[in-house]
Amino acid sequence: MPTPTDDVMRTADGTPLKISLQRALVRSRLRALLLVLPLLAFVLVFFLFPIGHMLFRSVDNRIVGSVLPRTAVAIQDWDPDRAKLPDEAVFEALVRDIQAAFKDRTLGRVGRRLNYEKPGMSSLFRKSGRGAARITGAPYRDRMIAIDKRWGDSSTWRLIHRESGALTSAYFLAAADLKLSERGAIVRQPEPRRIYLTLFYRTLWMSGLITVLCLLLGYPVSYLLATLPLRISNLLMILVLLPFWTSLLVRTTAWIALLQTEGVLNDIMVFAGLLSEDGRLQMIHNKFGTVVAMVHILLPFMILPLYSVMKTIPPSLMRAARSLGATPFTAFVRVYMPNTVAGVGAGCIMVFILSIGYYITPALVGGRTGTFISNFIALHVGETLNWGLAAALGALLLGLVLALYLIYDRIVGVDNMKLG
Amino acid sequence: MVETKPRIVRFDRVQKSYDGETLVIKDLNLDIEAGEFLTMLGPSGSGKTTCLMMLAGFEPATYGEIYLNDQPINHVAPHRRSIGMVFQNYALFPHMTVAENLAFPLQVRKVPKPDIRVKVERILDMVRLSGFESRQPAQLSGGQQQRVAVARALVFEPALVLMDEPLGALDKNLREEMQYEIKRIHDNLGITVIYVTHDQSEALTMSSRIAVFNDGVIQQLATPSVLYEEPENAFVAQFIGENNRLRGKVASVDGDYCEVVLRDGATVRALKVNVSGKGASTCLSLRPERVAIEPNGQAEENVLNGRVEELIYLGDHIRARLTVAGEDEFIVKVPNAPRHASLSEGTWIQLAWAAEDCRALDASGKEAAPA
Numbered sequence: 001m002p003t004p005t006d007d008v009m010r011t012a013d014g015t016p017l018k019i020s021l022q023r024a025l026v027r028s029r030l031r032a033l034l035l036v037l038p039l040l041a042f043v044l045v046f047f048l049f050p051i052g053h054m055l056f057r058s059v060d061n062r063i064v065g066s067v068l069p070r071t072a073v074a075i076q077d078w079d080p081d082r083a084k085l086p087d088e089a090v091f092e093a094l095v096r097d098i099q100a101a102f103k104d105r106t107l108g109r110v111g112r113r114l115n116y117e118k119p120g121m122s123s124l125f126r127k128s129g130r131g132a133a134r135i136t137g138a139p140y141r142d143r144m145i146a147i148d149k150r151w152g153d154s155s156t157w158r159l160i161h162r163e164s165g166a167l168t169s170a171y172f173l174a175a176a177d178l179k180l181s182e183r184g185a186i187v188r189q190p191e192p193r194r195i196y197l198t199l200f201y202r203t204l205w206m207s208g209l210i211t212v213l214c215l216l217l218g219y220p221v222s223y224l225l226a227t228l229p230l231r232i233s234n235l236l237m238i239l240v241l242l243p244f245w246t247s248l249l250v251r252t253t254a255w256i257a258l259l260q261t262e263g264v265l266n267d268i269m270v271f272a273g274l275l276s277e278d279g280r281l282q283m284i285h286n287k288f289g290t291v292v293a294m295v296h297i298l299l300p301f302m303i304l305p306l307y308s309v310m311k312t313i314p315p316s317l318m319r320a321a322r323s324l325g326a327t328p329f330t331a332f333v334r335v336y337m338p339n340t341v342a343g344v345g346a347g348c349i350m351v352f353i354l355s356i357g358y359y360i361t362p363a364l365v366g367g368r369t370g371t372f373i374s375n376f377i378a379l380h381v382g383e384t385l386n387w388g389l390a391a392a393l394g395a396l397l398l399g400l401v402l403a404l405y406l407i408y409d410r411i412v413g414v415d416n417m418k419l420g
Numbered sequence: 421m422v423e424t425k426p427r428i429v430r431f432d433r434v435q436k437s438y439d440g441e442t443l444v445i446k447d448l449n450l451d452i453e454a455g456e457f458l459t460m461l462g463p464s465g466s467g468k469t470t471c472l473m474m475l476a477g478f479e480p481a482t483y484g485e486i487y488l489n490d491q492p493i494n495h496v497a498p499h500r501r502s503i504g505m506v507f508q509n510y511a512l513f514p515h516m517t518v519a520e521n522l523a524f525p526l527q528v529r530k531v532p533k534p535d536i537r538v539k540v541e542r543i544l545d546m547v548r549l550s551g552f553e554s555r556q557p558a559q560l561s562g563g564q565q566q567r568v569a570v571a572r573a574l575v576f577e578p579a580l581v582l583m584d585e586p587l588g589a590l591d592k593n594l595r596e597e598m599q600y601e602i603k604r605i606h607d608n609l610g611i612t613v614i615y616v617t618h619d620q621s622e623a624l625t626m627s628s629r630i631a632v633f634n635d636g637v638i639q640q641l642a643t644p645s646v647l648y649e650e651p652e653n654a655f656v657a658q659f660i661g662e663n664n665r666l667r668g669k670v671a672s673v674d675g676d677y678c679e680v681v682l683r684d685g686a687t688v689r690a691l692k693v694n695v696s697g698k699g700a701s702t703c704l705s706l707r708p709e710r711v712a713i714e715p716n717g718q719a720e721e722n723v724l725n726g727r728v729e730e731l732i733y734l735g736d737h738i739r740a741r742l743t744v745a746g747e748d749e750f751i752v753k754v755p756n757a758p759r760h761a762s763l764s765e766g767t768w769i770q771l772a773w774a775a776e777d778c779r780a781l782d783a784s785g786k787e788a789a790p791a
Contacts, residue, residue, distance in 0.1 A: 320511035
């Protein structure tokens with residue numbers, strides 16, 4: 001055996017033990033990697049990459065530069081802080097860009113993009129596209145202003161100057177009910193356009209309410225499930241899981257049938273004389289309906305982690321507490337509940353994160369007052385086609401969830417979480 | 421048994437059924453004296469743990485009454501009974517430190533804080549765990565957890581402590597050490613302990629009295645030595661210690677003794693303990709260590725021949741399995757002395773024993789394997 005010159009542990013042939021161990025483990029590591037490789041590739045190609053791409057749209061601003069390339073370059077020399085209009089060369093570049101874009105039918109895209117920042121831009125570009133096609137020579141400036149006098153307004157040019165860069169903060173500002181003023185300062189949106197902060201706030205407190213209700217309803221059920229004899233608790237477990245086997249859509253529409261003004265619940269209450277025919281309650285298409293339906297749908301996500309944790313608490317623990325002189329209440333609060341913290345944490349974070357991004361149920365039963373931020377993301381993706389804003393809203397939502405997760409980790413500790 | 425001591429627990433015609441069809445406890449009558457160390461011994465399912473749970477208040481008695489200090493306690497909640505209890509898996513509170521576990525019974529009794537600290541310190545000292553106050557139960561070894569569990573059941577100074585197979589999870593050496601520890605604590609504090617176990621050697625070592633349970637009935641209640649030397653029925657004889665059984669019929673009765681004809685026709689004289697009379701089937705019980713091998717002409721009452729079937733070398737003695745009177749499970753312990761080294765399998769040897777060591781018991785005795 002070679003004499004070791006240092007404190008490093010060595011195998012019989014003198015290789016350091018650590019290196020030898022690593023070599024021995026390479027095969028098993030390789031095998032583990034091969035096993036997860038298909039999923040890893042799938043997640044990378046179909047999940048992480050598209051999400052990354054989508055998130056990039058929240059700051060992506062290449063549209064002005066790509067449709068109006070000459071203008072974007074020429075306007076860089078212009079000083080937006082002076083009230084003076086850009087000089088003739090910029091106007092010439094603009095005319096040529098508009099002519100080219102009009103021919104390629106891409107002009108509408110620039111108009112739409114700038115319209116997000118300043119209403120009326122879309123119509124300006126439509127009008128200018130038709131007009132500029134007939135411009136054959138100088139003076140470009142006067143002819144453009146003749147087409148529409150907004151070209152003689154320096155605020156139009158400031159906007160083009162501002163948005164000619166490759167990146168923009170405009171979407172994120174809009175998602176937070178802010179915008180850039182003409183002079184580039186961050187200001188709040190005018191009152192009627194402030195909707196997203198209210199929505200974020202509503203999403204948060206309603207998700208919190210749903211989580212608390214799920215906990216209050218789920219805790220006793222889980223306790224029962226964990227303590228009843230197996231034969232009965234299995235049956236109960238099936239009842240808990242039954243909703244899982246039914247389509248989400250069916251469950252949500254069932255709530256509509258139950259809660260609507262002409263629905264089952266109102267009919268019963270009118271029949272029983274609790275309500276008058278005119279006094280039927282509005283229980284759906286508002287916050288109430290959303291909370292009821294979502295508590296119902298998310299309840300199993302609370303019950304399952306709670307149950308799995310409670311199942312591991314030996315019944316002798318409560319008996320020990322009782323035999324030591326604790327009343328049933330004291331025993332429950334001081335001995336049973338502290339041992340369920342892991343399940344409570346897991347259930348709450350699961351329900352909260354799920355509900356914060358929930359889409360289908362608020363969309364169906366939320367009406368005008370019970371919709372969540374995710375419904376507006378869907379609106380911008382599917383209807384207004386303002387993907388940049390949708391991406392910014394999504395990024396904020398993602399950031400929010402991550403922040404909450406970190407706070408949770410700081411307070412409870414993720415390692416303490418038990419998901420089942 | 422000391423008759424002058426007051427009784428602390430009394431089971432009065434207690435019956436217990438879980439399903440309304442079968443009785444787990446059949447008519448239990450039991451008086452337990454203050455200061456006693458009473459062990460409930462029996463195979464699993466014999467009802468011993470159920471008895472303990474009824475006494476602790478976790479299971480209601482289906483019929484009958486249980487008295488604690490002559491007060492009926494059937495309708496007293498567990499936390500008002502002031503009975504210390506040590507559970508099978510210790511049931512230490514995993515989210516509390518050792519000190520918090522020990523302080524728990526005192527806190528719920530609203531003992532002032534400084535007193536709690538003193539009492540916790542004292543009890544930790546008693547179970548030799550000083551310095552472990554701030555450990556979590558998970559950081560303790562099995563034996564240490566066991567000590568904490570015992571300390572927790574004692575810290576509020578109950579007069580009665582129940583222990584439900586407390587040493588079941590420990591390995592053999594630790595178990596023996598803890599047996600003496602618990603016995604020492606019992607002797608020092610003068611408390612009453614009711615101890616449940618299925619381990620007969622544990623019961624014999626620790627108890628002042630043992631109640632042998634089988635089938636929901638106390639088979640025999642006696643001190644360890646009486647239980648071992650004078651079992652009253654075949655179950656107790658078989659369950660406590662090692663036992664040789666010889667089956668036969670009573671041929672004649674002669675005062676305290678009787679003549680029994682074994683299966684192969686041999687006649688044996690035995691102490692009449694639990695047989696109805698002439699003609700009854702019986703099961704003779706004989707302890708292996710009371711059998712002499714190759715009696716050197718000494719006049720013994722019973723002399724039989726046996727064929728050596730198997731020899732197992734155990735160091736200090738040799739365990740010989742023989743066929744005697746048609747029974748091939750007859751065990752004899754041969755001390756490892758020079759003159760007995762000549763035993764060999766397949767040979768016939770002569771066995772002898774005194775009539776008073778051979779007890780004629782009921783024949784119905786179930787095939788209970790000793791634990």
